[in-house]
Amino acid sequence: MKKRPPRLHKGDTVGIIAPSSPPNIERLTQSLAFLEQLGLHYVLGNTVQLHNHYLAGTDKERAEDLQEMIEDPNIKAIFCASAGFGAARIADQIDYLSIEENPKIFWGFSDITFLHTAIGMYADIVTFHGPTLSSIGRDDVTERTKHMFEQLFQPAEIHYDESISPLTTICSGVARGEITGGNLTLIANSLGTKFEINTAGKILLMEDIGLEPAQIDAILNQLKQARKFEQVKGIVIGDFAEIHPREYEDSPHLEELFEFYFKDLNIPVVGGFKIGHCEPNVGIPLGVDVILDAVNKDLAILPGVE
Numbered sequence: 001m002k003k004r005p006p007r008l009h010k011g012d013t014v015g016i017i018a019p020s021s022p023p024n025i026e027r028l029t030q031s032l033a034f035l036e037q038l039g040l041h042y043v044l045g046n047t048v049q050l051h052n053h054y055l056a057g058t059d060k061e062r063a064e065d066l067q068e069m070i071e072d073p074n075i076k077a078i079f080c081a082s083a084g085f086g087a088a089r090i091a092d093q094i095d096y097l098s099i100e101e102n103p104k105i106f107w108g109f110s111d112i113t114f115l116h117t118a119i120g121m122y123a124d125i126v127t128f129h130g131p132t133l134s135s136i137g138r139d140d141v142t143e144r145t146k147h148m149f150e151q152l153f154q155p156a157e158i159h160y161d162e163s164i165s166p167l168t169t170i171c172s173g174v175a176r177g178e179i180t181g182g183n184l185t186l187i188a189n190s191l192g193t194k195f196e197i198n199t200a201g202k203i204l205l206m207e208d209i210g211l212e213p214a215q216i217d218a219i220l221n222q223l224k225q226a227r228k229f230e231q232v233k234g235i236v237i238g239d240f241a242e243i244h245p246r247e248y249e250d251s252p253h254l255e256e257l258f259e260f261y262f263k264d265l266n267i268p269v270v271g272g273f274k275i276g277h278c279e280p281n282v283g284i285p286l287g288v289d290v291i292l293d294a295v296n297k298d299l300a301i302l303p304g305v306e
Helices: 025-037 059-071 087-093 096-101 110-122 143-152 184-189 213-225 254-262
Strands: 013-017 041-044 075-080 105-108 127-129 158-160 168-171 174-183 202-209 234-241 269-271 284-286 289-293 298-301
Touching (some): 059 075, 087 110, 096 110, 174 184, 174 234, 174 284, 184 202, 213 254, 234 289, 254 269
Parallel strands (some): 013 075, 075 105
Antiparallel strands (some): 174 289, 289 298
16 A cells, blocks of 8 residues: 555645646635635645646646645645646656655546556555545535545545445445546556556546547547456446437447446446545545445545555
8 A cells, every 4th residue: 555645734734736727716716715614724836827728837837836835845735726637748747756755645636637646656655536626616515525625634434335325336246455546538548658557456446527428438448458457456436427428329328338348357346436526526545445345335445644
């Protein structure tokens, strides 16, 4: 299991950056009050108000913003203000040794998946797959989504069962392993790079938004042919939001696709987790051991901080 970063304490200062696209400033502003309610101070990174087409500044500016937050001893956690596009473009500009030397909480999801994978690979540090701060500022954000930030202050196991959302067993069984993954598109984007995701012996998390069933099919096929399912120990299927079948297609249901790709793997596969582009969006640590029980429809996750 990867090294856990130190927990937060009331009065700590956290950094807010935009390593992908620019955040919605109105929503981000609302989320700052939430950080204050948690007892945290915050520092806004230089990229939060920058625009470079669909990016929050140039690659150099976004990489430097993240690097400065990593190296600043006064910053105890780094929260991504937004996701979108472009995090992968700065992955090869980060000093991962400095992350090992300055372990701290790193929190975000969606496009941030590429950085989660890179940090887990080259810094061996637990990171957190959780809602960006601009999404915390939405009017429909739930208390459960907000409550998941409490895990950063006190080490605690997370138990996800059907009391949170209905779950579907695609394949039965029980497995324990280190959880990895995140956004399905970004997982596929890592293939063929030096940040290619390692799924061997792992529990793989996948979620996404705005894809057609045919696109999900294509990505799953790509991962299959890249042999990413051959040694995986289990699969956690998060939320697949805003699925848009083409009008002229007789599109399969997502459950059919998952059964097609996973039914013969002889590993536990469970779908329906509210992890991803959804409400609630349950924040979880990546890089810790979990137990996926597809018989009882339960996911037990070890603490992400020490």
